[in-house]
Amino acid sequence: MTVRTRIAPSPTGDPHVGTAYVALFNYCFAKKNGGQFLLRIEDTDQTRSTRESEAAILRSLRWLGLSWDEGPDVGGPHASYRQSERTAIYKEHCERLIEAGHAFRCFCTAERLAELRKVQLANSPITGYDGLCRGLSPAEAQKKIDAGQPFVVRMNVPREGVCVIPDLLRGPIEIDWRNVDMQVLLKSDGMPTYHLANVVDDHLMRITHVLRGEEWISSAPKHLLLYRYFGWEAPQLCHLPLLRNPDKSKLSKRKNPTSILYYERMGFLPEALLNYLGRMAWSMPDNAEKFTLDQMIEHFDLQRISLGGPVFDVEKLSWLNGRWIREDLTPDQFADRVAQWALNREFLMPVVPLVQGRIERLSDLGPLTGHFFAGVPNPPPPADFDGKKLAGDDVRKVLMWGLWHADALKAWKADLLSEALRTSADKLGYKLRDFLRPFFMAIAGTPVATPLFETMEILGRDISRARLRKALESLGGVSQKQEKEWRPEFEAAFRASAAEALEITE
RNA sequence: GUCCCCAUCGUCUAGUCAGGCCCAGGACGCCGGCCUUUCAAGCCGGUAACGCGGGUUCGAAUCCCGCUGGGGACGCCA
Numbered sequence: 001m002t003v004r005t006r007i008a009p010s011p012t013g014d015p016h017v018g019t020a021y022v023a024l025f026n027y028c029f030a031k032k033n034g035g036q037f038l039l040r041i042e043d044t045d046q047t048r049s050t051r052e053s054e055a056a057i058l059r060s061l062r063w064l065g066l067s068w069d070e071g072p073d074v075g076g077p078h079a080s081y082r083q084s085e086r087t088a089i090y091k092e093h094c095e096r097l098i099e100a101g102h103a104f105r106c107f108c109t110a111e112r113l114a115e116l117r118k119v120q121l122a123n124s125p126i127t128g129y130d131g132l133c134r135g136l137s138p139a140e141a142q143k144k145i146d147a148g149q150p151f152v153v154r155m156n157v158p159r160e161g162v163c164v165i166p167d168l169l170r171g172p173i174e175i176d177w178r179n180v181d182m183q184v185l186l187k188s189d190g191m192p193t194y195h196l197a198n199v200v201d202d203h204l205m206r207i208t209h210v211l212r213g214e215e216w217i218s219s220a221p222k223h224l225l226l227y228r229y230f231g232w233e234a235p236q237l238c239h240l241p242l243l244r245n246p247d248k249s250k251l252s253k254r255k256n257p258t259s260i261l262y263y264e265r266m267g268f269l270p271e272a273l274l275n276y277l278g279r280m281a282w283s284m285p286d287n288a289e290k291f292t293l294d295q296m297i298e299h300f301d302l303q304r305i306s307l308g309g310p311v312f313d314v315e316k317l318s319w320l321n322g323r324w325i326r327e328d329l330t331p332d333q334f335a336d337r338v339a340q341w342a343l344n345r346e347f348l349m350p351v352v353p354l355v356q357g358r359i360e361r362l363s364d365l366g367p368l369t370g371h372f373f374a375g376v377p378n379p380p381p382p383a384d385f386d387g388k389k390l391a392g393d394d395v396r397k398v399l400m401w402g403l404w405h406a407d408a409l410k411a412w413k414a415d416l417l418s419e420a421l422r423t424s425a426d427k428l429g430y431k432l433r434d435f436l437r438p439f440f441m442a443i444a445g446t447p448v449a450t451p452l453f454e455t456m457e458i459l460g461r462d463i464s465r466a467r468l469r470k471a472l473e474s475l476g477g478v479s480q481k482q483e484k485e486w487r488p489e490f491e492a493a494f495r496a497s498a499a500e501a502l503e504i505t506e
Numbered sequence: 507g508u509c510c511c512c513a514u515c516g517u518c519u520a521g522u523c524a525g526g527c528c529c530a531g532g533a534c535g536c537c538g539g540c541c542u543u544u545c546a547a548g549c550c551g552g553u554a555a556c557g558c559g560g561g562u563u564c565g566a567a568u569c570c571c572g573c574u575g576g577g578g579a580c581g582c583c584a
Contacts, residue, residue, distance in 0.1 A: 010584045045583055110582080121507085127580065152582055170511070179509050179580085187582040194584050218510060218579040241512080241577095248576060279518065279533095287520055289533055306519075309577065313517050316534045326547070 003035030004208050007061075007068075008198065010042045011053035014259035014461065015060035017312070018213065018243050018251055021277045025240060026211045027066050028278075028293075028300040035208070039071035040201060041082045044191045049084070052411075060260040064270045065293055070205075078205045083197050090192035093200050093230070094153050094185055102229040103185060105151045106133040107144050128181035129154060153186035155195075155222065155229075163221035168209075168238035168302055173217060180221045195219065199226040202235055211238045214309070215250070238302060241281045241309040251312055253462070254407060262462030263317075266375045267341060271328075272321040279320075280310040290323055342373055350458050354450040371444040371455070376463065379471040385441045389434035396475050397486055398428070398438050403468045404490055412461040414453040420494075421453070427493040442471030 007023035009015075023039075030037040039061070043049035058073055070076025080086055097103035106129070113129070120127045134156065136144075145151065158177040165173040185196040192200070202210060217239050227234040243251040251258055257266075263273050271292065278296045279289065282305050288295075329337060342348075355368055371377075379385075385395045405420045425435035440447045443456060443464060456464045472478055478486075 008584090012584075042584065048583075106582095113582090127508090150582095154582095167511095173510070175510065181580075184582050189582080191582085193582070198584090213578090214511065215578055215584095239511080244577080246517080250578070276518095281518090283519060285520095287532055289518090303523085307512055308514095308519095309512075310519090311517060313534070316518060319534055322547085 001208060003030050003033040004038065004206050005030040005035065005211060006038040006040055006202070006205065006207055008040045008042045008201075009057050010045065010048075011050060011057055012045060012048040013053055014253075014261055015053075015057040016258050017260055017263070017273075017277065018258065019057065020061060020064055020066070020260055020274070021243055021280060022211065022213060022240060023061055023066055024064075024274060024277050024296075025282070025305075026209075028297050029209060029211060029302065031297045032300040036069040037067075038076070038205060038207070039068040039081065040205070041072050041084075042194065042197065043082060043084045044187075044194065044197055046084075046189060046191060054082075056261065060264070063264060064260070064274050066274075083192070083201065086197070086201070087190060087192070089204070090186065090197055090200055091190065094192070094196065097155065097185070097226075097229055098153065100229065101156070103153050103155045104134050104136070105141050105145070106154045106184070107136075107141075107149050107151045108133060131182060134182070150188040152184045152188050154182045155185050155226065157182050157222075157225065163224060165217070165220045165224065165237060167217070168236055169305060169307065170239070173220075175218070175221050177221070180225075183219075183222050195222050195226065199223050199230075203227070203230070203232045207235050209236045209238065211240055214239045214242050240305065241307050243280060244309045244311045246311055246313075248309070248311065250309075253465075256312060257314075257462040257466055259460070259462045261460050262466070265460055265463055268317065268321050269324050269337070272324040273317070275324070276317045276320050280312070281305050281307070290320065290327075350454070351450070354454055358450075368448075368450065371446075371449065372458065374445075376466045376470055377445065379467075379474045380441055380445055382475050385438050385471070385475060387434055387437040390430055390437065395438045396472060396478055396482075398424075398430075398435060399442060399468055399472050399475070400478055400483065400486055401428075401490055402439060402442075403465065403472065404487075406461060406465040406468060408494070409461075412457060412464075414457040417453040417456055424493070427489075438471070439468075442468050 005026035007019065007026055009019045027037045039058070041054055043054065054072070058071075068074065070078065070081060072081040094103065098105070116130060117127055133154070157180050160177060162174045162176050163180070165175065167173055183195050184193050186192055220237060224234055245251055245255040247255065249255070253259070257263070274293060275291060278291065284291055284295070284299055285304070325334070351369060351372060355365065359365060359368060386392065390398065401424050402421070405417070405424070409416055409420060421436065421439070422432060425432045428435070436452055437447055439452055440449055443452060443459070444450070449455065
């Protein structure tokens, strides 16, 4: 049996370094064993998935040097590799489970479930579906369906005994079935949940080994149970330790840049980033710091994974990147890399309309566009942030609002930024011109620069956010207490926003 | 709160499975020095860890138990 692994990202945002990390391990494991590595898009969340995000993920993984034997762009014998195009398959499998008595239709409303949850939390430590609809007779269920009542499909779960999860790294993990919820398998919109789609696809696509994040351990019993219900052999499971923020919590964009696009724009070489991810929880037999993807494959061994969650340390990544730049590029290659990175049409064309009309000599380009090539530089001195109408504490407040927008905005587009910041200026009673000055200082480092919203779009969400954050820090930072004081006003301004993209989602 | 996972320098880690070679090695960072027209880079040196308590053993970072600490999961998100 040939080894087959996969990475199954959900296209709901910027490509995440955690995705690359898990992909790398799956890739190395497959290649080490002469097997195949697949890419499958898990876009079953219709409200959050976008084609744009999917394209960015594919592009980023390729940029890193990872390739897949089967996937939505390259096809393969088990197409489609996009779950939204496989809904008939999931429905049919779900039907099978219902007929076999392994699943049931549930007509409970969101309100009832919320109420149930509240009562449970108050009375016991266990939450979860109470099984009300499981008792419905086929006739009763049919009557509700005929009446047009929306429903989901839930799986039956044993009420006693333990589930043993054979984890390749941790040995058997035991979880009591009591702690496993009657998971929804098919949502009321007809889409499968992760649990169903994942199991069905991994089986149909002949996946033999599932290397995934540790966060999945607690739902592994559901997956194992589904394999059993279907009468399928489950793949080998291996849960990788999670990448962490410096405070040890699971790596998150609020605390750390997590987008691969950020690292690309910051000027990290793909081979250095991949090398660094390979140093997360894994080591070469000789403890080498620097190695290529091929070297990693050659020496790859699951036993060399350490289980403590590694902190993603940008300092060390930078050091490693420096070594790759200094030690592995000829002058010619270095020049090519610089061209690839920024001196190319793809990057420059969006910049051109921002500069062509405002220069007299080409040499004006340096000072005018330096901020496009600067990563996250040190901000100007605090006094430079003060304008005539907006100064001191208000500067920090305004930048804080900007940071909140950077977290909340559904897409990082100039028009959305424009709307968000114009509305903010209005709500806070500033003229746009006064309001924007701190942003120019934080983003471009000078009040004389390319148009702000377009500039921020080109720089990307993570770079922009990092610059805002750094500017705020240089201005003395914002205490949690202060943040709490300011937040309600911001939320009040946008919670009921007419523009959906500006809504605050907590 | 409940369930589960984890535990070596501030951080990434080697060593743990097959106990002695470890009063714990390497790397990042930091500090100092050398080199040098600056700054880097490079070279040399320093700083700093087996979470705690019990066992088992002639001997424990390594095995067992407890505690503590950290993390994850408890969604019609993945």
